[in-house]
Amino acid sequence: MTSVEILEEQIAELDSASFAKLRDWLIEFDQSRWDKQIEADSNAGKLDFLINAALAEHQAGKTRDL
Template sequence: MNQVELLEQHIAELDDASFAKLRDWFMEFDQARWDKKLEADSNAGKLDFLINAALAEHEAGLTGDL
């Protein structure tokens, strides 16, 4: 049995309160990992194409006030 299968088995055995606590922790953990990845990609210039596209649309008059 690999690690994921073992985790799945243990998670399936949790009571409702423990599962809710794990779910909340995992959601926060996942969001923190996403934020770190997004920040790293941004710092590496991997998202510059989005900025450039938005600026080009704005300069072409294709944007409006929010």
């Protein structure tokens, strides 16, 4: 049995309060990992194409004030 399968069995046995606590922790943990990945990608220049596209649209007059 894999570690994931063991975790799945253990999670299935949790009471509602414990499951809710785990779910909230997983959501926060996932968001934190996502933020770190976005920051790493940004620092590596992998998102520069988005900045360049937005600047080009703005310079072409395709944007509006919010």
